[in-house]
Amino acid sequence: xxxxxxxxxxxxxxxxxxxxxxxxxxxxxxxxxxxxxxxxxxxxxxxxxxxxxxxxxxxxxxxxxxxxxxxxxxxxxxxxxxxxxxxxxxxxxxxxxxxxxxxxxxxxxxxxxxxxxxxxxxxxxxxxxxxxxxxxxxxxxxxxxxxxxxxxxxx
Numbered sequence: 001x002x003x004x005x006x007x008x009x010x011x012x013x014x015x016x017x018x019x020x021x022x023x024x025x026x027x028x029x030x031x032x033x034x035x036x037x038x039x040x041x042x043x044x045x046x047x048x049x050x051x052x053x054x055x056x057x058x059x060x061x062x063x064x065x066x067x068x069x070x071x072x073x074x075x076x077x078x079x080x081x082x083x084x085x086x087x088x089x090x091x092x093x094x095x096x097x098x099x100x101x102x103x104x105x106x107x108x109x110x111x112x113x114x115x116x117x118x119x120x121x122x123x124x125x126x127x128x129x130x131x132x133x134x135x136x137x138x139x140x141x142x143x144x145x146x147x148x149x150x151x152x153x154x155x
Contacts, residue, residue, distance in 0.1 A: 001025050001040045001052055001076045002117065009098055009118060012047065012091035018068060023105040026091060027073070036074035047091040050083035052076070059113065059123040060149045066130045072150065077117065108134050116141055124148040 002025045003010040011023050026047040030039040037055055044050050059075040085093035096102070098118050103111040109127045116123060124145040128136040140148060 001027055001044055001055060001078065002114075003050075003052060003078050003081055004098070004118060005079050007098055008095045009101065010048075010085060011094050011096050011101070013094065014091060016090050018071075019107065022107060023094075023102050024107070024110075025075075037076065040074070040076050044081070047088055048083075048093050049086040049088065050081045052078040053080040053082065054078060057149075058117050058121075059125065059145065061109070061113075062124075062126045063109075064126075064128040075117065075123075108132065109137065112137060112139050113141075122146060 010025070012026050014020055014022050014024055017028075026044050027040060028043040028047070030036055031042070034042070037057065040055055041052060044052050055076040055078045057074055058077050061071070061073040061075060063071040063073070065071065085095075087093065101114065101118070103114075106114075108129075109125065113123050113125050121141050122143070122145050123139060123141045125139040126137065127134055
C-alpha cells in the first residue's frame with residue numbers, strides 16, 4: 001500500500017519479517033477468507049494504526065525467490081486515510097517526498113515500477129531473485145498490464 005498526498009508518499013522502515021531493515025510500503029499476507037483489498041486495510045491498521053480510504057489496485061508483483069517461497073503481491077494506492085501513522089513493533093512510518101524515495105534502501109525491484117506507479121500508471125511485474133539480486137524481470141505498464149493480473153480473489 002502506498003498512501004500519497006501533497007507530493008509525499010507514506011513509507012515504512014520494516015522492523016520484522018521478510019525485508020526487515022528495508023524501506024517499503026505497509027503490507028503483508030492475505031489471511032484465509034480475505035480479499036487483497038481487505039488484507040491491505042487490515043495490514044495498515046496493524047502496522048501503522050491507520051485505515052486507508054478507497055484503496056485502488058494499481059498492480060501485481062510475482063516473485064520467484066531463491067531462499068524463500070514464491071510471493072504474489074497486490075499493490076494498492078490511496079490518497080486518504082483515517083488515523084495518525086504511528087510506529088509499531090512492525091514498522092516505523094515516514095512521509096517521504098516523491099522525488100526523494102530512498103530506492104537504495106528498498107528491494108531492488110521497486111525502482112523498476114514504483115516511480116511509474118507514483119506517477120499514476122498501473123503495472124504487472126515478474127521478478128526472479130537470487131537472494132536480494134534480480135536475475136530476471138518482466139514489467140508491463142498501462143492497460144495491458146491489467147490483463148495479466150490474477151485478480152482480487154479470496155484466498
